[in-house]
Amino acid sequence: MKIIYPRNKFLSRLFPTVDITNDEQLIHAFRKYLSLGEFIPNVEISESEVIIEIPSNFLLGDPREFQRVNELCSRKKFAEARPILEKLVQKYPSISEYHRTLAQTYEEEGQHEKAIDILIDALRWDPKNHWALILMGNIYARYKDDPDTAMAFYDQVIHADPGNFIALNNIGGALVQNGKLDLGEKYLKQAFDINPEYPNTCYALGLVAEMKGENLKAFEYCAKAVKYSNSSKDPIFQNGLQTALESAKKITDSDYGKEELVDFINELEELTGKEIRIEKDENIPTAAVVQIAENHNRDYHLIKFKPALGIDHLILHELVHILFYHEARKIQENKLFIAKAEKLQEFKRKYSRYINSLIRKGYDEDQVSKMFEELFHGILRQVFNAPIDLFIEDLIFEKFPTLRPHQFLSLFRLSTEAYNAVSIPRVEELLPAEILSQSKVYNVLGARHTDSLLGTRFEEKYSINAKEKELVKSLWDEFLEYRQDREPGEEYELVEHWGADLGLDAYFSLIDEESHRVKAQKPSTKSPEEVMAFIEQDPNSIEGYSEEEDQEMAEFLASHSDKDLNTAVAFYMVDALEYFSKLSIEKVKEIAFEVAMLGQSGIDPKKKGYRLNKIPGQVFSGYKLLAYYYVSWAKAIPQMLSQLQMPFDEEYQLAQSIFESDK
Structure with missing residues (x-):
């Protein structure tokens, strides 16, 4: 199996004591670090790269033990995993991922220098090990505040596999967490361009936009994170949803749209x-x-x-x-x-x-x-x-x-x-x-x-x-x-x-x-009283719900205008005027709204037994309730009285004159 190393600054980070422009020093270094027992690698060198070849059996390892290690690490039992990993590294030193996992157990516990030393070994055996490269970059970006060195490892990931959107996402996320918003956003956008449906990238870009005060971008990215998440229990879904809602609220509070x-x-x-x-x-x-x-x-x-x-x-x-x-x-x-x-x-x-x-x-x-x-x-x-x-x-x-x-x-x-x-x-x-x-x-x-x-x-x-x-x-x-x-x-x-x-x-x-x-358009067959029974049917509940009643109401109003005054309604209006004269306008308005709500289910003029919470102790007939309905709106909400379309203007004028004469 051939391993190819780019002959650049990255290589000098793997062999810091070697002059990478000197062919003899390079050959000596590779034979020293990558020899195993009787095996001495053959080293081919050109101006741009170094190539060595190792036997395929060097990469077999012990999958069962490594699976046990990964299970322990997933439960954050790094101290238990480390002895097993050390044995694996000693027995199979050519397997890069064993080194990388061992390094991560130290990184998780804050032993960053120890982790770096082990990661160097991981990358010497596989310079394209994405997770080792990212972990190394993360350590330099997050803990050593050395973005230049971090970028050297991050760039190697892109060089090795430019289509690896997960790696690009992780790099971008690490940089953002370290406060490098613009640089992190650059990698995240590259990841998004490769796979615009990866929810982690969408959410990360949403967070960057939110930090920059770009509410629309924050909403759009986080809405995508919500849509492409696998489960409502996924933290990306939950956090993306929260950010999308918060951003949407800011947008709707503005004039946007x-x-x-x-x-x-x-x-x-x-x-x-x-x-x-x-x-x-x-x-x-x-x-x-x-x-x-x-x-x-x-x-x-x-x-x-x-x-x-x-x-x-x-x-x-x-x-x-x-x-x-x-x-x-x-x-x-x-x-x-x-x-x-x-x-x-x-x-x-x-x-x-x-x-x-x-x-x-x-x-x-x-x-x-x-x-x-x-x-x-x-x-x-x-x-x-x-x-x-x-x-x-x-x-x-x-x-x-x-x-x-x-x-x-x-x-x-x-x-x-x-x-x-x-x-x-x-x-x-x-x-x-x-x-x-x-x-x-x-x-x-x-x-x-x-x-x-x-x-x-x-x-x-x-x-x-x-x-x-x-x-x-x-x-x-x-x-x-x-x-x-x-x-x-x-x-x-x-x-x-x-x-x-x-x-x-x-x-x-x-x-x-x-x-x-x-x-x-044909004449109504219903009497005015039958129409009045639905005078307050809510015309807004369902478009067309009271279409027939609307027509009948128009016919009723036309017919009622020719009749004598409804003395019963006028009489009850006097009573209403007397009652409301003792209340503030706000109290009258509360009663007006309660009657309107009651009217949504219809007020039958001939029915008895109506009650209002705002006027406890009184029982209303239908006509009395209609009278209170009209007067409450006339007193508290006169500008909307005409919208009630109640044909009692003359009755109200009569009631007012009676009330004033009795005072």
Whole structure:
């Protein structure tokens, strides 16, 4: 076997007492140091290299004993490994790796000079031993503050094997740890160019960028480290994730990416011919929601959001909803998702035993009823949004690269919340197993999709049974069939199919938008009282959820304007004015928000038994609650009163005059 040594400064470090320009001295040195017993190596010398040849049997060694040594070293039992290594080195002195491992046992314990002496022997027998070269470089870089000598050994690694990205990564990492950021970054980038999917290099480059205050680079490299890590238990995954999130937070706190968001808004406004308004609303049931202009009889689209991390991503997500609606509408393939209001009671009846069992356990009856109403609306939000959101996030990831930090931060938060929502122990006590399972399946599909984009590991957190796993696989496979070449409107097919597969199709309808518009123009068959029963249905929960109610509400307002004053409402308004006159505006505002939240599940004017936590001891009829609703907003939030669309302006004027005359 031939061993080739470069005839340069590196060689002089292996034989420091030899003049490497003197052929006779070189031949003498090699024969002195590399002779074994009767074996004397033949030395061939040229201007650029020295070549010796040794018998192949010199490299056989004792693999079993060396494996035992490595096991001890992996457990940091260096003192136990060292005697075994010393025997191996004595018996097989020509095996470089035995010397290198022995040297490392000393290096680990801080005996650096001893380690250097042994590493010289390792490199004399194999000048291309990467790990010996790196270990030698590390000692000089970290402990001797001698970067020039360290570089001599590091460069030899690259010279010997320029494609060894792991070696380059280790060199770069050692230099970075020693505070040589620029030099370390140079080696790390070489390693990255060879293998951009090696997570250790990605993370190391992310750390360098973070140290330099380059937040975007830190995010991009650490996001790659997360994506390419083998396991969520890998420290590279955990540390990379933490740095990616921290960097993304710094980016989202700046104006980075906002220009692209504004450009997209302008593009959509031109495309749809409608203004897009964006406003904060703490009372919406989800992180953000869009109200399509045509579905709300407006000349503008409205996006509402709750303040949160990654808010630009939430807004962008709703903007893509508008794009999808427009694309489907353009080819007359748009659908409206209509939740069947009468199915709410059927839903409650289905789980009546569960509801009754909660009440028997001591839970408040009204609160349990409200919880199941919210549960009904919540699962339908998942039915509509879960499939469509997958396509939306795909588009955002591909078409808005500058907003990926926003998407990463936002999806991580949303995925964490989704997991917690179905995984905390109390959920199993409060929710029927069937609903919990249905919601969990939707969440797992979302987790799988987030993992596929970002490399996170949310899906593995979920505990699901064999049937749920099979269903997730089936629904995911269907999504993959659409994923690459989705046509406008095809997302509704997944909404329908997934809803049916999960047994939720009885609660909703997907109807053709155009035919519904024609039907909606016909006179309403419902009485004003029936319409009023849904006056406060949340129009934001699911786009299209209250589409039919919206139309009926418009018809009701038109018909109600011709009627006499509602004296009952006016009477209750006087009572409300009296009650609120004793409270601060902030207290009135708290009541206003509570009534609004209660109104999300509908206020029936003829129903009795409503209660408000902020007004303890009172029981409200439907009309009285509507009166308090109107007056609380008129007193505390007058600038938003018109948005309630409650036809009680004249009643309020009458109530005010009565109240003032009684003072």
